[in-house]
Amino acid sequence: MSSRILAGAAALVAVSVLSACGTMSQAPAFDQASLPDAVKVPAGNVVSMETVGVGEITYECRDKKDAAGQTEWVFVGPKAVLNDRSGKAVGTYYGPPATWEANDGSKFTGTQVAISPASAGxxxxxxxxxxxxxxxxxxxxxxxxxxxxxxxxxxxxSECSTATKGTKEIVKYQADYILYKAAK
Incomplete structure (x- = not known):
């Protein structure tokens, strides 16, 4: 085959692939149906905003509750930037108390309803x-x-003991925060 025929065939394949990609819908960032029941949002609510929180969580080495002489790492609070799906910063997440704040100044606090284990780590x-x-x-x-x-x-x-009590450690994290409003 001549190089001209091969180049033409390659261009045709590339156009076909790009055309197919343009007609496919983008997969959702999450699937409500595949989530554990404990963290599913009640019926009658619809997604109002999808964000990706990128930030850190602070832990402190403290006395273990109801266990004299023992210590453990205790959650102190988060600090994250909330980005939209295109990567643009649209707000922040911080606490305590757990607070979601948009760049427009609107904000709310929340109360944990349920948790469900994620993969290890x-x-x-x-x-x-x-x-x-x-x-x-x-x-x-x-x-x-x-x-x-x-x-x-x-x-x-890292070690959390009576010798390291009061030490704080910052851990990086990322999570999708999907916000809902009542369906109209």
Missing amino acids: NIPLQLVKANPATGNGAMTDVTFVQRVATVGGVAPK
């Missing part, structure tokens, strides 16, 4: 009920938040 999946928002904007009328697709964020593996 990753913080659990979570369902949070939103409290009424302050300010008007993207966070107004949010009803629930799901934390899914978690990566990292578990307590450090």
Whole structure:
């Protein structure tokens, strides 16, 4: 075969592949049906915003509750940037208390409803009920938040003992935070 025929065939294949990709719909970032029941959002709520939280969780070495003389790493709080699916920063997540804040100033706190284990080394999946928002904007009328697709964020593996009590460690993590509002 001549190089001209091969080049033409290669171009035709490339156009066909690109055309096929353009007609395929993008897969959702998560599948509500595949999530554990404990963290599924109740019926009557629809996705209002999908974000990817990228940040860190602080842990502190403290006395173990109800276990004199023993210590453990205790969750202190998160600090993350919330990005939309294109990677643009749209807000922040921090605490305590757990607070989601949009760049427009609207924000809400939430109360954990349930958690479900994630794969090893990753913080659990979570369902949070939103409290009424302050300010008007993207966070107004949010009803629930799901934390899914978690990566990292578990307590450090470094020593936590009476000798290291009070030490803080910061652990990197990432998670999708899917925000819901009541269906209209």
